[in-house]
Amino acid sequence: MKKTINQIIDGLFTNNPVLVQLIGMCPTLATSTSLSNAIGMGLAAAFVLICSNIVISLLRKLIPSKVRIACYIVVIAGFVTVLDLLMQAYLPDLSVSLGMYIPLIVVNCIILARAEAFASKNGVFRSMIDGLAMGLGFTFALCLLASMREIIGAGTIYGIPLFGANYQPVTMIVQAPGGFLCLGILIAAFQVVIKKVKGRKS
Amino acid sequence: MTFASILSLSLAAILVQNFIFVKFLGICPFLGVSKKTDTAVGMGLAVIFVMTVASSVTYIVNEFVLVKLDLMYMQTVVFILIIASLVQFVELFLMKMIPSLYKALGIYLPLITTNCAVLGVALLNVTNQYNFIESVLYACMSGVGFTIAIILFSSVREHLEYANYPKAFEGFPIALITASLLSIAFMGFQGLSIF
Numbered sequence: 001m002k003k004t005i006n007q008i009i010d011g012l013f014t015n016n017p018v019l020v021q022l023i024g025m026c027p028t029l030a031t032s033t034s035l036s037n038a039i040g041m042g043l044a045a046a047f048v049l050i051c052s053n054i055v056i057s058l059l060r061k062l063i064p065s066k067v068r069i070a071c072y073i074v075v076i077a078g079f080v081t082v083l084d085l086l087m088q089a090y091l092p093d094l095s096v097s098l099g100m101y102i103p104l105i106v107v108n109c110i111i112l113a114r115a116e117a118f119a120s121k122n123g124v125f126r127s128m129i130d131g132l133a134m135g136l137g138f139t140f141a142l143c144l145l146a147s148m149r150e151i152i153g154a155g156t157i158y159g160i161p162l163f164g165a166n167y168q169p170v171t172m173i174v175q176a177p178g179g180f181l182c183l184g185i186l187i188a189a190f191q192v193v194i195k196k197v198k199g200r201k202s
Numbered sequence: 203m204t205f206a207s208i209l210s211l212s213l214a215a216i217l218v219q220n221f222i223f224v225k226f227l228g229i230c231p232f233l234g235v236s237k238k239t240d241t242a243v244g245m246g247l248a249v250i251f252v253m254t255v256a257s258s259v260t261y262i263v264n265e266f267v268l269v270k271l272d273l274m275y276m277q278t279v280v281f282i283l284i285i286a287s288l289v290q291f292v293e294l295f296l297m298k299m300i301p302s303l304y305k306a307l308g309i310y311l312p313l314i315t316t317n318c319a320v321l322g323v324a325l326l327n328v329t330n331q332y333n334f335i336e337s338v339l340y341a342c343m344s345g346v347g348f349t350i351a352i353i354l355f356s357s358v359r360e361h362l363e364y365a366n367y368p369k370a371f372e373g374f375p376i377a378l379i380t381a382s383l384l385s386i387a388f389m390g391f392q393g394l395s396i397f
């Protein structure tokens with residue numbers, strides 16, 4: 001139980017895929033324009049991550065190591081197709097606003113990295129928890145970045161206006177340059193916090 | 203296809219809809235391989251090649267196999283397999299012919315498989331309903347756009363080594379701020395169109 005909690009804290013904070021491991025940048029930058037998009041993208045990636053981690057962990061003794069990457073990609077692509085069709089059927093609005101970034105979950109480095117670094121070496125339950133932890137960490141980072149961008153760039157949060165009609169939103173922040181800018185500042189801030197916390201512990 | 207439409211498609215792919223600065227595709231190699239200009243050039247060329255070949259193969263497979271058999275929902279799986287095998291081929295080719303470039307690219311060469319720009323261009327060709335020539339041209343020009351972006355970025359980053367900035371921004375954050383400034387420059391091309 002303690003190990004499980006540690007794993008989740010690891011995924012959320014100390015080993016956060018976006019803010020510490022610095023992987024999975026493309027979907028992070030592209031879908032963090034609004035909080036609703038960010039939550040949708042984060043949970044979609046988490047779903048694929050958990051499923052692919054479970055299957056890869058189950059198959060880890062069967063997959064020959066020379067063709068493992070190709071096998072992992074096929075498993076991941078299968079789940080992404082399932083997710084894509086499910087979202088088109090049940091969440092059509094979200095599916096339209098995320099657009100091509102849903103099929104692009106296949107090439108999200110986080111999923112392949114966890115398959116290679118964790119699921120191929122650990123048991124099914126641990127791999128599932130790892131998928132959950134990393135998926136939540138990704139969602140957490142996306143939500144942080146998206147709320148930062150949505151509040152400054154559109155003056156709203158989750159579509160609810162915050163500042164009244166006189167607020168002039170800085171539209172640059174929700175466009176491409178703002179994505180890079182906010183993510184840079186967020187990672188810098190996160191690194192300082194992590195360093196402080198680690199310094200206090202030791 | 204007229205000369206004018208070729209020109210406007212190329213211009214859009216290179217500048218107005220630049221893959222890195224506008225569409226956020228291919229950020230991982232963009233941030234990972236941009237510390238030195240020579241490796242950046244090599245990476246850019248490899249990406250142009252893979253993207254052009256991948257989009258022509260995926261176009262043919264999509265048009266003559268998937269659409270004919272009504273298997274459109276298999277696009278993602280089929281496309282990524284095609285790209286993965288192509289990258290493997292490029293890797294073997296470079297290992298034999300240009301070993302120095304092969305060494306310089308290192309881990310990032312197999313990672314072209316998971317470069318979203320390559321799968322992205324294949325998917326965009328389908329959504330934009332381009333024909334064969336347009337697909338290949340669009341892929342090639344997007345690759346050129348990627349190369350221009352990564353070369354510009356790496357030359358700024360080489361100078362950053364001597365710059366004085368807050369310690370918290372060391373490494374990745376300062377690179378992202380640089381990318382943001384370059385992206386603002388690319389915003390100037392927005393709305394640019396000829397004819």
